Amino acid sequence: MQLDISQLIHNKRVLMCGGKGGVGKTTLSCAIALKAAQMGRKVLLVSTDPAHSLSDALAIQIGSKEKHVVNNLTVLELDPDTEVDAYLERVLGQMRRYVGPDKVTELERQLQLTRHSPGAQEAALLERLSHLLDEGLERFDLLVFDTAPTGHTLRLLSLPEAMAVWTQGLLQHNKRSQQLGSVLEHLTPSRSIDNPLGDPANNPLEGLDERQQKLLSTLLERQRLFQRTRNILSNAEKTAFLFVLTPERLPVMETERAVHSLQHSGIPVAGLLVNRVMPESAADNHFWQSRLQQQAVYLQDINQRMPNLAQQHIALQEQDIQGLAGLEAVAAQLV
Ligand SMILES: Nc1ncnc2c1ncn2[C@@H]1O[C@H](COP(=O)(O)OP(=O)(O)OP(=O)(O)O)[C@@H](O)[C@H]1O
Numbered sequence: 001m002q003l004d005i006s007q008l009i010h011n012k013r014v015l016m017c018g019g020k021g022g023v024g025k026t027t028l029s030c031a032i033a034l035k036a037a038q039m040g041r042k043v044l045l046v047s048t049d050p051a052h053s054l055s056d057a058l059a060i061q062i063g064s065k066e067k068h069v070v071n072n073l074t075v076l077e078l079d080p081d082t083e084v085d086a087y088l089e090r091v092l093g094q095m096r097r098y099v100g101p102d103k104v105t106e107l108e109r110q111l112q113l114t115r116h117s118p119g120a121q122e123a124a125l126l127e128r129l130s131h132l133l134d135e136g137l138e139r140f141d142l143l144v145f146d147t148a149p150t151g152h153t154l155r156l157l158s159l160p161e162a163m164a165v166w167t168q169g170l171l172q173h174n175k176r177s178q179q180l181g182s183v184l185e186h187l188t189p190s191r192s193i194d195n196p197l198g199d200p201a202n203n204p205l206e207g208l209d210e211r212q213q214k215l216l217s218t219l220l221e222r223q224r225l226f227q228r229t230r231n232i233l234s235n236a237e238k239t240a241f242l243f244v245l246t247p248e249r250l251p252v253m254e255t256e257r258a259v260h261s262l263q264h265s266g267i268p269v270a271g272l273l274v275n276r277v278m279p280e281s282a283a284d285n286h287f288w289q290s291r292l293q294q295q296a297v298y299l300q301d302i303n304q305r306m307p308n309l310a311q312q313h314i315a316l317q318e319q320d321i322q323g324l325a326g327l328e329a330v331a332a333q334l335v
């Protein structure tokens with residue numbers, strides 16, 4: 001089944017490119033974004049890779065500020081460390097209003113510790129991505145995300161829950177917030193987002209002073225933001241998840257698992273980009289014949305394991321793909 005990229009570019013608002021490390025996510029996100037820009041869509045291409053791979057692929061210096069690259073195409077590279085710092089600074093700012101001045105130093109120390117706690121980077125990135133989705137969709141026709149390798153992306157999507165737990169942990173560190181902590185237990189995601197406090201007759205906000213209520217409403221606002229993000233990402237009308245893979249054993253197996261895992265969490269996968277497909281004409285000696293035979297096995301394997309997913313093959317290029325010219329050549333291959 002042929003994957004129709006042009007149609008996705010036309011019809012969707014968000015394209016997420018995921019896949020195992022090194023299979024070509026950055027290259028193909030750039031190619032798709034370029035193609036979309038050429039088709040007249042106003043595009044924002046975003047990467048969350050600390051290795052600044054977008055800058056490398058496009059052969060231009062990008063950073064944490066939006067940069068206009070060619071007509072209709074703007075790019076942005078988010079750095080997880082910078083995002084954590086900014087995020088913790090915001091959290092600290094909010095909490096300073098809540099704790100007394102004598103506790104601020106201790107609070108800062110606690111926050112420095114959480115900087116390295118699992119999930120802190122993801123939480124910070126999720127918050128930034130959520131804001132990007134909220135306001136980016138107003139300014140751009142299409143957002144293309146070059147996401148980090150598979151597991152990471154999947155974690156990001158389960159973060160509304162993880163984030164709630166993390167924020168709770170953070171607050172519970174602070175002894176004076178224990179009362180608030182117990183309120184936050186009521187905010188677990190099993191509760192409806194429309195009625196996050198559970199039974200209104202049993203209002204846990206009672207007994208909180210004004211500052212505590214403010215902090216609580218900030219936290220609630222954040223949870224709603226994440227919920228909106230998940231709603232956009234799991235809406236197949238708006239968002240398409242594409243998996244990049246190469247016709248080799250491990251990428252095929254890992255992709256199959258990731259596809260199932262996403263589908264299991266209610267996120268539909270739009271298709272597969274099978275990258276680095278060797279041309280048949282490569283088989284002019286034993287080595288290449290053997291590589292081609294192996295490739296044929298895995299191309300078949302992909303069809304059998306994921307028969308319901310449309311695919312598009314992208315040919316292995318003679319050389320690495322770098323700079324606009326090289327990326328445009330790949331974009332021209334996409335249909
Ligand atoms: N079809 C192709 N033909 C030849 N080279 C390719 C092709 N696709 C990607 N490459 C090259 O493979 C290398 C890895 O690609 P890329 O950086 O896009 O992978 P990635 O999935 O983003 O990696 P990471 O997981 O590290 O972010 C790059 O040097 C790129 O130029």
Ligand SMILES: [Mg+2]
Nearest residue numbers: 025026049053
């Ligand atoms: Mg990459």
